[in-house]
Amino acid sequence: GAVVSQHPSWVICKSGTSVKIExxxxxxxxxxxxxxxxxxxxxxxxxxxxxxxxxxxxxxxVEKDKFLINHASLTLSTLTVTSAHPEDSSFYICSARDxxxxxxxxxxxxEGSRLTVL
Amino acid sequence: xxxxxxxxxxxxxxxxxxxxxxxxYSYGATPYLFWYVQSPGQGLQLLLKYFSGDTLVxxxxxxxxxxxxxxxxxxxxxxxxxxxxAAEYFCAGAFNMDTGRRALTFGSGTRLQVQP
Numbered sequence: 614g615a616v617v618s619q620h621p622s623w624v625i626c627k628s629g630t631s632v633k634i635e636x637x638x639x640x641x642x643x644x645x646x647x648x649x650x651x652x653x654x655x656x657x658x659x660x661x662x663x664x665x666x667x668x669x670x671x672x673x674x675v676e677k678d679k680f681l682i683n684h685a686s687l688t689l690s691t692l693t694v695t696s697a698h699p700e701d702s703s704f705y706i707c708s709a710r711d712x713x714x715x716x717x718x719x720x721x722x723x724e725g726s727r728l729t730v731l
Numbered sequence: 732x733x734x735x736x737x738x739x740x741x742x743x744x745x746x747x748x749x750x751x752x753x754x755x756y757s758y759g760a761t762p763y764l765f766w767y768v769q770s771p772g773q774g775l776q777l778l779l780k781y782f783s784g785d786t787l788v789x790x791x792x793x794x795x796x797x798x799x800x801x802x803x804x805x806x807x808x809x810x811x812x813x814x815x816x817a818a819e820y821f822c823a824g825a826f827n828m829d830t831g832r833r834a835l836t837f838g839s840g841t842r843l844q845v846q847p
Contacts, residue, residue, distance in 0.1 A: 647835075654842075655839070655840070656821065656838060656840050657775075657821070659834050659835075704772075706775070708835070719777060720765075720777075722767075722774045722775040722776075723774055724773060727772070
């Protein structure tokens with residue numbers, strides 16, 4: 614099946630620094646990618662929809678200046694957590710759908726990136 | 732508003748016993764429905780999905796789910812649970828298909844524990 618890869622899978626940073634997480638579709642092109650956040654023992658909450666070549670669409674309550682999303686190509690979207698604080702510590706998961714598969718196509722999920730802010 | 736509900740936060744079953752995980756949705760039409768499994772610290776793996784047609788859907792690892800429109804439900808079942816099935820299970824729905832917004836809305840998850 615199609616593969617979505619996230620990097621890094623695990624990162625620890627100091628408070629106040631910025632962290633970039635990459636999401637790549639390895640064997641398909643994705644016009645749209647989605648970024649989710651998952652708190653411990655909780656469900657996935659959609660943060661934003663990343664659109665190739667245009668601005669991301671953020672969900673209500675998600676700070677766009679805090680969570681910068683760039684979708685520069687059909688195979689790469691990045692999430693940058695700026696000026697990270699301990700409350701930003703979470704598991705971040707991206708997903709993508711093959712752009713040729715239409716609305717009914719399967720969403721493929723990355724392995725997730727665990728961010729710990731000290 | 733559209734939503735997906737998993738009423739059971741935690742379920743424990745004995746190995747070899749049957750399993751049913753509940754999922755209900757709230758939507759004016761039929762959404763696309765999915766079941767995912769997540770092992771600790773891992774991403775999500777798709778078990779099965781329902782778009783239309785046959786309401787009994789077969790998935791991987793011996794799982795199946797039945798869509799019941801009258802009950803707005805999409806329960807996941809497995810006739811005989813294995814210890815390796817212990818994980819977190821998420822039901823998800825895709826709404827607003829006509830607007831092109833195709834993100835998934837997830838239920839709160841059900842943690843499955845398997846006793847030997």
